[in-house]
Amino acid sequence: MxxxxxxxxxxxxxxxxxxxxxxxxxxxxxxxxxxxxxxxxxxxxxxxxxxxxxxxxxxxxxxxxxxxxxxxxxxxxxxxxxxxxxxxxxxxxxxxIALCRDRTVAENVLLGREPGVLPSRRRMNEQTRALLEQIDTPIDPRQDAGLLSVAEQQLVLIARALARDCxxxxxxxxxxxxxxxxxxxxxxxxxxxxxxxxxxxxxxxxxxxxxxxxxxxxxxxxxxxxxxxxxxxxxxxxxxxxxxGRELAAAVRDDGRTVGSPLLEVANLSAAAFSGVSLTVCAGEIVGVAGLPDSGSNALVAALFGAVPATGDVRLDGVRLRVRSPRDAMRAGIGYVPAERRSQALFPDLSVNDNATVLDVETSSRFGLVNHRRLRRMGKARLAEYDVRGSSGGVVTGLSGGNQQKVILSRWLAREPRLLLLDDPTRGVDVGAKSEIHDRLVDVARSGAAVLMSSSDLPELLRVCDRIVVLSRGQVTGAVDARTATEQEVMALATRSVAASPA
Amino acid sequence: MQTAVPPVSTPPAGPRTTRSMVDRVIRQRELGVILALALLCVYGIFGTDGFRSSDNLLNVGQQASLIGIMAVGATFVIIAGEIDLSVGSIYVLVSMCVGMLLQAEVAWPVALLLGLVVGGLCGLVNGVITVGLGLPSFIVTLGTLSVFRGIALLMTNAAPISLDQTIPNIEGFAYLGNGRPFGIPMQLILMLLAVLVGGFLLRFTKFGFHTYAVGGSREAARLCGIATARVRVMSFVIQGVLAGLAGAVGLSFLLYVQGTTGVGLELLVITAVIIGGAALFGGSGTMLGTLVGVLLIATLQNVLILAGVSSFWQTIVIGVVIIASVALDTVVRRRRRV
Missing domain, CATH: 3.40.50.300 (P-loop containing nucleotide triphosphate hydrolases)
Incomplete structure (x- = not known):
């Protein structure tokens, strides 16, 4: 003391x-x-x-x-x-953590508390070394902060707090x-x-x-x-x-789907955010990927679409895929609804119609000329079918989140993908549009396609999916039957540390 | 099951259609610039002598031409979310190349074609470095702005090129910059041609659609399977070819080019495109807007001269117009978003 x-x-x-x-x-x-x-x-x-x-x-x-x-x-x-x-x-x-990456550790620790009018570098380094010693951190105060690991940067911030007697x-x-x-x-x-x-x-x-x-x-x-x-x-x-909190009532599901043979088979897939992931999705099946934000669940879905580089064995209908870009994935019949609607899916400067038909430009072109009339017709029909409220020629950013998401979903579903990947498909979507989107996913599965979705909304996964694969820190910690599983079970798997679990 | 729901996207007949049409007219980005141009013309007609003479108007058109040809290229680049600062240097480089080829008595159509190839290659260099190394195009073209001009100076040892009348068929080449078929300056015709072809590409082709998509959101475009790299590189190539065309036409007009020719052109070119309503960060803009932007600048300069305003003031006025037009656009857009 x-x-x-x-x-x-x-x-x-x-x-x-x-x-x-x-x-x-x-x-x-x-x-x-x-x-x-x-x-x-x-x-x-x-x-x-x-x-x-x-x-x-x-x-x-x-x-x-x-x-x-x-x-x-x-x-x-x-x-x-x-x-x-x-x-x-x-x-x-x-x-x-936001440190000034090009400044030294000492300058970062004493930022705004530099001693004197013309702080001497030697004094600053000494002060910082003393503070870092208090927290048993042998970092050189003269080093550039940008070179530190995340763990060391945290310690620098803690030292900064100590420097102010926090x-x-x-x-x-x-x-x-x-x-x-x-x-x-x-x-x-x-x-x-x-x-x-x-x-x-x-x-x-x-x-x-x-x-x-x-x-x-x-x-x-x-x-x-x-x-x-x-x-x-x-x-x-x-x-x-x-x-x-709540105990969720088991949703009654009788949507007349039959689950067929394995359609997507993933073996030992690894990327920066996850490793050694293996899973299977059958035709007509909706599989969820659950996990905390850093679990790698969203990266897994993105990797299957070629949006994130990954290595491993991925088969669709038994055929090994080499997906290196979204284009490859689309050619193989894969669709992807990303999580960040604004930055990854929407074209804010294009009209609602163009946003709904952006994937059809290729097929509606001849000798490089786009058949705009055909696209407009297709778009209008699509927007009506998905009950998107708002003018089809208007700016897409004028639509509500739910309507925007329906536009994006319609874009992909029109291609009748064999495998539909979705990342948090109802984030920022109102309740009505949410259940419409869920109905659509069931329709897709019923038509014999495979659906794989990750979501930060656990009740959503339990309601919509057949099975849920759970990731924790980039590794699969288990899979549950979504019909019978509880949120508690999934959360227990999602928070389990892999090292502690018996492989 | 959704069939019972009336399709809401088709507006009911009656007043709503009129309103949405008014909406659409107001939303046209070009409207503000067109109005400004109209006002300027009204002032020119009633406030100055000589503005409305057909000679003067054709002169305005001619002055706008070289900037206009380059601005067509810049429209692609800017819509694709990039920027090309090297246009003035491509301009002088191609001018020099064509000039040297002509002095070597190469037939002028061949010289012109080779010049356009050089321009296209310059654009290709800009595009490949930008896309391949993932650098900001602002930096890359700031560099090539210097490199391309340096090459032009090296080639000629910094000596100006003057094409004299002894070169065979030089009149054919000179017609590009000085001809007046049906009394209309050839330069103006070339610019309008560039605008038409550019507008067609932008509006009716797959490439045009993809340019808007890539500029609007590159990540979304990538995730929609659009070949974003090809679109971006292509926009630089188009810009290079058109900057080269402008360089060749400029040479044809004066039959003279020197090392400092085309310095600072990039500012006028980008200004025209931005005044024309394109967003500096990509995703929006039209060829009509660019044309109006180019004409606005040329008309403004012309009217100021006719009104006897000193050339120093002209520079200031153009600067103010840039800021004012973008500020207006930003305010309008901000309101629309809400």
Whole structure:
């Protein structure tokens, strides 16, 4: 305790009645939480539960609509990053770390706190070395920050927080891009800081590490605080139940589909984000790929379309495919609806009609001349069939998210693909369009094609798919029958660390 | 099962159709520039002497021609989401090449054709470096802007080329820049031809459609199986050929070219395309817009001269017009998005 010069007084951090609304979404709804000093408090929740909103408010990046944040008994009045940092000594280590890559470690650590008017490089390096020593990090302060690994960059940010005598440290999904070794070293450091009295907020959706690391767990769901647990006594299952909440009624499905013989066979497929993935999708089958955002599930779907380079054995109808680009995949009869609608699927400057028929330009051309009349006719028919509201000649960005997605789906379904790949097909789509899209997918499968979709929306996968393959950190951790599986089962597989599981 | 739903995309008859037509007219990007050009012409006609004489109008057309020919190429490049700063250097390089070939008594159609090939190769270099190495075309063409002019200077040892009347059939070549079939400057005819062919390519061909798609969203285009690299390289080649054509026509007009010819042309070319309503970051723009943009600049210069405004002021006015036209477009678009 005597060596502790960083923390003079214990600090209680408390939010009460916090509300924040974004458009139609209530991101935080009357949230009141305590973050006791000298404890590691985890904030847990699914995507969209309100974790990030809470964090950005505490870091001063956003202002709540109502409610207060109290630091050591005083209510915070001004929300700005510099006020939070300098006045209240709250520091955030964000998921996407932004260091000045071309500056040295010392310049980054002491950024904005350079000693004196003309800071001497030697003094800065010494100060930084001392700070880094406190957290047992042997990084050369003179090195360029851009050369550091992600783990080291995190440590630099923690050193930066120490340089400002921060009493609260917020970490957002810090282990996302760390190796297990780096993660356990980070945990050891966090425990040491906690024992010195630092209040630590740890945001994650990885259950095992939360149980391992945290003292206290707050669970958020749909913007509300639903439960708090003492981490020493809680089990993964209880956390999952709290996170997921509702018990989903098993959907009745009787859509007259027959599942045929294997159509897509993937063996030992590897790419940057996943490795050794094997799976089979049969004709007439809808298979889901579930996983946390960093699990590689979206990359898997993109790789099968040739949008992401990958190696391995992929067969369609028994024939080995060599898919090196989206063009190859399309030639083989594969369609792909990407996740990022705005940047990956829409042509914002083209009309609704052009967006619906962009894939038919090739077949509607003769000697390089496009038959625009034919495309217009095709487009109109398609938009009517998919019930897209809005003028067909209008700008596509004027449509609602659901209508945009229907335009994109219509574009691919008109080609009658043998294999349809989808990545988060209903993200940002209203409920009505969502169920229409689901119906379409069932129709596609019924016609004898194979459908493989990844989604961050677990209930969606359970409702639409026949089977769900679960990925965790780039490896398949299991597959479940979507008819009988529960969200808890899938989440347990998605948060299982591969190293611990018996291969 | 969806058959019961009326197709909403076909608008019901009556007032809504009229409104959507008005909408469509307002949405036309070219409208603002056309209005500005019209206003300028009205001022020219009533506010100055000599603007409306057919000689003067044809002069305006001729002055617009060289910029116009190059701007047709730049329209492709800019719609594809790229930029080509090297056009002025391609212009002088091709001028020099054609001039040397003519001095070597190569038949002028052959010399012209070889000149266009040189221009196309310059474009190919720009495109292949940009696409192949994944560099921003701004940087690549900033480099070739210097390289191409350097080559032109090396070739001629920085000496100007002057074509004299002793070269056989030089009148045939000179007709490109000075001829007046039916009283219309040949240069103007060539520009209109370029605009028509370019507009046709852009509007009615697969390549044109793909150019808009690639410029609008390269990633989406890639994921739709469009050969994005080919489209981008092709746009540079078209630009190179047209910059070369302009260079050849320019040489034909003056029968003289020197090392500093065509310096700064890229700014006027890009200005014309942007004033014509193309988005600097690609995805939108039309050939009609470019034509109007080119005419607007030429008319503006002409009217300012006729009104006796000093040439220094002209430079300032053109700068203001660039900013004003893009600002107007941005404001209108922002409103439309909401």
């Amino acid at each position: 005597t060596e502790d010069t960083l923390l003079q007084s214990p600090l209680t951090l408390r939010v009460s009645g916090l509300c924040k609304r974004f458009g139609g979404v209530q991101a935080l709804n009357d949230v009141s939480l305590d973050f006791p000093p000298g404890k590691i408090t985890a904030v847990l929740g699914e995507n969209g539960a309100g974790k990030s909103t809470l964090m950005t408010i505490m870091a001063g990046l956003q202002r709540p609509d109502s409610g207060t944040l109290t630091v050591a008994g005083t209510a915070v009045s001004g929300y700005s990053p510099s006020q939070m940092l300098h006045e209240h000594r709250i520091a955030l280590v964000p998921q996407e 009493r609260v440290l917020i970490l957002d999904e810090p282990t996302t891009s760390l190796t297990p070794n780096e993660a356990s070293r980070l945990f050891a450091l966090l425990r040491r800081l906690r024992d010195r009295g630092t209040t630590i907020l740890y945001v994650s959706h990885r259950l095992p590490e939360i149980i391992e690391l945290a003292d206290l767990v707050h669970v958020l769901r749909d913007g509300r605080h639903v439960a708090s647990f003492d981490a020493a006594e809680v089990t993964t299952d209880r956390l999952i139940s709290a996170m997921v």
